[in-house]
Ligand SMILES: Nc1ncnc2c1ncn2[C@@H]1O[C@H](COP(=O)(O)OP(=O)(O)OP(=O)(O)O)[C@@H](O)[C@H]1O
Ligand SMILES: NC(=O)c1ccc[n+]([C@@H]2O[C@H](COP(=O)(O)O)[C@@H](O)[C@H]2O)c1
C-alpha cells in the first residue's frame with residue numbers, strides 16, 4: 001500500500017431493462033475496468049428498473065422486468081433493487097439516486113417511504129450538498145455514480161425531458177459514467193453543452209471498442225418475429241420470457257399513444 005486513499009464507488013444504472021440484455025451487464029464490467037484503471041475501487045453495481053408509471057411504449061410490467069434482471073445478475077457483483085420499479089408513479093432519476101445515496105449515507109435511518117424521501121431525505125441531501133464543498137462521498141468514503149449509455153447522456157438535451165436542476169445535481173454532486181454507444185457522440189455533446197462542460201470532470205466516458213448494437217428494442221422485435229435472440233441475453237432470461245409468453249405484438253402496443261411520464265410532468269409544469 002502506498003498510503004493513497006482509494007475512492008470507493010457504487011454504480012447505479014437506471015433504465016427500462018425491457019428486457020435486460022448482455023449489453024446492460026457489459027456496461028457494468030466496462031465501467032468497473034475503466035474506474036479501477038483510474039484509481040477507484042468499485043464495490044457494487046445496482047440495476048434499478050424503472051416503474052410502470054414511466055409509460056414508455058412497449059414497457060411490460062415491472063415484476064417481470066425485475067425478475068429477469070434478477071435472473072441475469074445471479075452470482076454477480078451486480079445487484080437488482082426493486083424500490084424504483086415498485087413505485088406507483090414514475091420517479092425522477094435524481095430522486096432515485098438520492099434514495100440510494102441516503103441508504104448508503106445512513107442505512108440505519110432508512111425506510112422506504114416516498115414521502116420521507118420527498119421531505120426528510122431530500123432536505124438531508126440538500127443540506128449535505130450545500131455544506132460539503134467538494135465531497136459527495138458517504139461517511140466511509142464511498143461515492144454513488146450513475147451509469148448509463150451515451151444515448152441517455154444525450155437525452156439531457158431533449159426539451160422537457162430532464163429538469164436542469166436534476167442534471168446539475170446528477171453531474172455536480174454524484175457523477176456519471178457513460179458508455180459509448182453506436183450513433184452517439186458523448187464527447188461532442190459535452191463540448192457543445194455549457195452545463196455538461198462545467199461538470200466534465202465528473203463525467204467518465206468509457207469507450208467500448210467492441211461496438212455493440214444490442215438493444216432491448218432489437219430483442220423485442222426479434223422475439224415478436226419468432227427469431228432467435230439466444231446469446232444476446234442470458235439463457236435464464238430467455239427461458240423466463242418464453243415461459244411467461246412475454247413480448248408479443250400486443251405487449252408492444254402497451255402505452256401506445258400515451259405521453260412519456262417526464263414529458264407529461266414537465267410540459268404540464270411549463271404550461272401551468
Ligand atoms: N448497446 C449499448 N451500449 C451502451 N449502453 C447501452 C446499450 N444498451 C443499453 N445501454 C444503456 O443501458 C441503460 C438502460 O437502457 P434501456 O433499458 O433503455 O436499454 P436499451 O437497450 O436502450 O432499450 P430500448 O431499446 O428499449 O430503449 C441505458 O443507460 C442505456 O443507454
Ligand atoms: N428527468 C428524468 O429524471 C428522466 C427523464 C428521462 C428518463 N429518465 C430515466 O432514464 C432512464 C431511461 O430509460 P430508457 O432509455 O429505457 O427510456 C429511465 O430510468 C428513466 O426513468 C429520467
Ligand SMILES: [Zn+2]
Pocket residue numbers: 151
Ligand atoms: Zn434505451
